[in-house]
Amino acid sequence: MQLRYQFRVSPTPGQRTRAARVFGCRRVVWNDALARVKLVKAANKLLGTPDNRFAEGPYLRVPKNPDLSKTLVTEAKKTVGRAFFTHCPVGVMQQTLRDLDAAWKAHEDSKTGKRKGPKVAPPRFKSRKDNRQSARFTRSDRWAITEGSRLRLPKIGDLKVKWTRDLPSVPSSVTLVKDRSGRYWASFVVETDPAADVLPPVDRDQGIDLGLTRFAVLADGSHIASPKYLRRAEKKLKKRQRELSRKKKGSHNRDKARIKVARAHAKVADSRRNFHHQWSHKLTSENQAVFTETLNVRGLARTRLAKSVHDAGWAQFVMFCEYKAIRHGRSLTKVARDFPSSQICSACGRRDGKKPLNVRIWTCPEPTCGTVHDRDWNAGRNVRYEGRRILAATAPPTPGPGALARQRAR
Ligand SMILES: [Zn+2]
Known part of the structure; x- marks a missing residue:
């Protein structure tokens, strides 16, 4: 490798x-x-x-x-x-x-x-x-x-x-x-040497829902927030950009402001990369299998959410998870792009239709269920169920992540 x-x-x-x-x-x-x-x-x-x-x-x-x-x-x-x-x-x-x-x-x-x-x-x-x-x-x-x-x-x-x-x-x-x-x-x-970085197998898996308010919500109910240093760097970048827009075109001060923006940009990119490295390492080393959504970054970029999508830099994060999983002998499975992770009740399996983005908490309408869901956590759990199903269907019949997933899918 x-x-x-x-x-x-x-x-x-x-x-x-x-x-x-x-x-x-x-x-x-x-x-x-x-x-x-x-x-x-x-x-x-x-x-x-x-x-x-x-x-x-x-x-x-x-x-x-x-x-x-x-x-x-x-x-x-x-x-x-x-x-x-x-x-x-x-x-x-x-x-x-x-x-x-x-x-x-x-x-x-x-x-x-x-x-x-x-x-x-x-x-x-x-x-x-x-x-x-x-x-x-x-x-x-x-x-x-x-x-x-x-x-x-x-x-x-x-x-x-x-x-x-x-x-x-x-x-x-x-x-x-x-x-x-x-x-x-x-x-x-x-x-x-590809064998040098393979970690001993573990009996755990994790589903990830990439969100807007929190960077990611995991199937076990915990979440990953953007770290303070990254938010601070982003704030500084915005400030520098505002300063640049006020400078006169072609002026010496504008050149100086432009370099400051470039530096702030580099700082944000570096901080974000570190953050992504840190979490992708943690997730792939603690879990045998990691499940995530398939991102349509290009599709989302055309909508109003564009800025936050690019800012969140999910694509880079998923890419890091992917190559680290390979490197450590773990697996990363992406569920289908049209998998309705936020529409299904993760407790009873009822499909409840689309919900607007501002609905953060909802109650399952199934009479025997009635579970109250946090939108992102529920989605994370669904991603994990679906990922286990895919892994169980595709994995060879040997012990390892596949066997674990097959047991759990039942
Ligand atoms: Zn339900």
Whole structure:
């Protein structure tokens, strides 16, 4: 399994300048290659139009990576216009061509339906003004971690890294990233032994209902609230955004305010990621099986709830739960998108129809039941019942989460 390990890096002013050069070279290679491919594609389109008398004519071959690498890196380096490529490791530039290739492929596959999920736009030209800059160093670039625990990157230097945890094995690559708020990160790709993180099985499962007022309500009646530090960061972000909107366009003060907004944004994103990591770890390590709704984030985003949905960042949370479950030998099951978790009485099973979002508490109308429900807790319990049913139906007949679920589903 491949995992990413990210650490904060603090480059010296000189290293910043050299990193900016590497980012710049990478950007130029990307743009040169993109322009070349686009030109060929446009020419072929012209040759292929029905009213063109050369319609049958020979099409131009779309240049492949080896051609691009030869003309746009190796040979270009010798020209005056691209002489500054000497400031960038060749491997980084070749990696850029591979990244561009992958971007084209993602776009083509998404067009033909080979790739699922949202549509992927064709690759775009990169700008110096882009918020995020990055450069990936592979093994061939001979980057290293020095005796003094610094990260040695060719053409940049020995960077000071804030190591917050140990790398489980030798990383295959490292990406130097400058994020939108001007911070630098080293992101390592590490191959891990899948067996190393599998936890011993436990006899518990949990259903999660992701809510608006509380971050999540669990089937056992407990809930997860957004932590104070996250709410504080969000409050600060809103304040900074208000300040920015009051600044005059094009003014120096507006630029300053914009950086403050970007910093506040980064802080919210970081806090939220920590919060999601913490809870997804807790849930997947304490439970053998975790059940959740299937989110239609894109669908909800079109409605009035959009803001809170994005703010809550459920998709990231569910994604964390998913990969942690795999990693720890646990399971995460999503119940169908149209499963009416808030319509069914979790005590007697009566389906009571849709309820408006403002109905937080309701009473089951079944004469023999009459249970009073907290909307979210009831939904969490229903998600757990439904998840157990799905797991029991799909799991192989071996002991483990499936067997547990089969027993409980009865
Ligand atoms: Zn009932």
